[in-house]
Amino acid sequence: MNNENGIKEEIIYPEVVEEVDKVNKNAVATMHNNLIQARHKLSLEEIRLMDTIISFIQPEDGNFKIYKIPVSVLKELYDSERKDIYDVVKRTIEGLLKK
Numbered sequence: 810m811n812n813e814n815g816i817k818e819e820i821i822y823p824e825v826v827e828e829v830d831k832v833n834k835n836a837v838a839t840m841h842n843n844l845i846q847a848r849h850k851l852s853l854e855e856i857r858l859m860d861t862i863i864s865f866i867q868p869e870d871g872n873f874k875i876y877k878i879p880v881s882v883l884k885e886l887y888d889s890e891r892k893d894i895y896d897v898v899k900r901t902i903e904g905l906l907k908k
Contacts, residue, residue, distance in 0.1 A: 828876075828877045828879075829865060829876055829877065829878045829879075829882055830879075830882065831882060831885070832861055832864075832882055832883075832885045832886065847908075850908065851904075851905075851908070852901070852904060854886075854887065854897060854900075854901040854904075855901055855904050855905050855908075857886045857887070858883070858886065858898075858901050858902070858905065859905065861878075861883070861886055862876070862878070865878075880894060880895060880898055883898050
C-alpha cells in the first residue's frame with residue numbers, strides 16, 4: 810500500500826501470542842484508580858469484556874501481548890442462549906473503541 814507521498818507502507822500484524830480457550834470467572838485483576846473510575850462510563854457488556862481481557866494479563870507479560878479470544882469463549886460472559894452473540898460482541902468492541 811502506498812501512502813499520500815507515494816511511499817510504500819507495509820502493515821505488520823503482531824503474531825498472536827496466546828490463544829484463550831476459556832474464561833476464568835474467579836480471576837482477580839488489579840487496576841489503576843483511573844481505570845476503575847472510567848468504568849462508570851461503560852455499559853455492562855463493555856465492563857464484562859474489559860474485565861475479562863484484563864484478567865488474562867499477567868505481571869510477567871511483555872508489553873502489548875496479543876490474546877486471541879474466540880467468540881465461543883466470550884459467549885460465556887453473556888447469556889449463552891443469545892442468538893445474536895456476534896452482534897453483541899461486535900457492538901461491545903466498537904463501543905470500547907469509541908471511548
